[in-house]
Amino acid sequence: MDERSGSTSRSEARARRLRGRWDREARGYDREMTAAERRLFPGLRQRVCGLAEGRTLEVAVGTGLNLPHYPEQVRAAGFTGVEWSPGMLDHARRRAAGLGVDADLRLGDAQALDLPDDAFDTVVSTLAMCAIPDHEAALAEMVRVVRPGGLVLLADHVASSSWPLRLVQSGVDLVTGPLVGEYFARRPMDWVQSHGLDVVQHERSRLGVIEWVAARTPVRPAP
Numbered sequence: 001m002d003e004r005s006g007s008t009s010r011s012e013a014r015a016r017r018l019r020g021r022w023d024r025e026a027r028g029y030d031r032e033m034t035a036a037e038r039r040l041f042p043g044l045r046q047r048v049c050g051l052a053e054g055r056t057l058e059v060a061v062g063t064g065l066n067l068p069h070y071p072e073q074v075r076a077a078g079f080t081g082v083e084w085s086p087g088m089l090d091h092a093r094r095r096a097a098g099l100g101v102d103a104d105l106r107l108g109d110a111q112a113l114d115l116p117d118d119a120f121d122t123v124v125s126t127l128a129m130c131a132i133p134d135h136e137a138a139l140a141e142m143v144r145v146v147r148p149g150g151l152v153l154l155a156d157h158v159a160s161s162s163w164p165l166r167l168v169q170s171g172v173d174l175v176t177g178p179l180v181g182e183y184f185a186r187r188p189m190d191w192v193q194s195h196g197l198d199v200v201q202h203e204r205s206r207l208g209v210i211e212w213v214a215a216r217t218p219v220r221p222a223p
Contacts (some may be wrong), residue, residue, distance in 0.1 A: 018181040023087030029063050039209045045069050048155045048212050054121025059110045059142055060128030065094030065102055077099050082108035110138040119148040126155040129188045131181055139191050150220040158187040161208025189213050
């Protein structure tokens with residue numbers, strides 16, 4: 001086996017392990033996440049998802065906890081959700097059915113979306129960039145599939161604005177990253193700004209650990 005084949009095999013094995021973790025956690029995810037939200041970021045999903053407009057894609061839709069919080073016109077325009085974990089996706093499909101939401105919920109990889117360019121008016125991802133191996137690839141894919149001038153909505157726990165806490169987060173990442181694929185010292189906002197998106201709304205709280213942003217993709221000049 002050459003070095004490249006060995007690296008691919010290790011990556012695939014890690015992906016299977018991490019996917020299995022999310023499949024196992026799917027059953028208790030809603031209960032644990034709801035408890036965390038009450039303490040750390042109450043109302044975050046409502047504020048962020050309420051900004052969505054038109055045809056909307058949610059990347060890493062999870063168990064569908066955001067579904068009740070999208071405007072009715074978003075549901076009517078055609079909602080798509082992509083999720084890596086079959087176990088999580090099963091819960092999302094049941095939630096959509098219970099809410100009467102006609103949604104296209106599909107398996108997929110946030111880092112390589114099987115979707116066309118410029119297909120959506122809004123792309124959303126909440127509390128997911130922290131657990132995607134290559135979150136910058138996922139962000140680039142989100143921008144690719146949203147139309148020029150479209151809306152990108154992100155919310156997550158991020159690197160703190162307090163340097164002592166940020167140092168602790170970086171140390172934790174050395175353990176949780178390889179072990180469970182969870183990162184605490186990332187900050188998607190940095191990528192958004194460096195790639196020329198126009199930030200239209202932004203909020204940071206809890207020593208800068210909780211952050212959400214609404215940004216629009218650049219409009220291409222007319223030919």
